[in-house]
Amino acid sequence: MDTPDIFERLKVGETIPPYDPQAHKMREASFDTKKLLVRMNNATDPREIRDLLGQITGSAIDESVAVFTPLYINYQWFGKI
Numbered sequence: 001m002d003t004p005d006i007f008e009r010l011k012v013g014e015t016i017p018p019y020d021p022q023a024h025k026m027r028e029a030s031f032d033t034k035k036l037l038v039r040m041n042n043a044t045d046p047r048e049i050r051d052l053l054g055q056i057t058g059s060a061i062d063e064s065v066a067v068f069t070p071l072y073i074n075y076q077w078f079g080k081i
Contacts, residue, residue, distance in 0.1 A: 003021075003022070005022070005025075006020065006022035006023070006025050006026055007025070007026075007029075010026075030074060033056055033073055033074075036052050036055055036056050037052075037056070037071065037072070037073060039052055040052035040053060040056075040067075040069060040071065041069045041070040041071065042069075043069070046066065046067070049067050049069060050062075050063070050065060050067060053067055053071070056073060
């Protein structure tokens with residue numbers, strides 16, 4: 001039986017122990033998100049900020065949304081805006 005992906009397990013509220021064989025995926029996602037966050041938190045153009053936040057969340061951010069940086073996220077965001 002295949003173990004479900006670590007991110008699917010997180011979405012359903014599973015606690016992931018540090019010795020989990022997929023824990024490295026969470027660290028990699030954290031560093032990928034950090035790169036986008038640094039760019040977003042240093043941006044001044046609202047369109048660029050929304051675009052970068054959309055890349056982090058995996059969904060388009062509507063023009064009506066105003067994001068005031070800095071914003072802090074540990075890893076890939078599963079929330080909706």
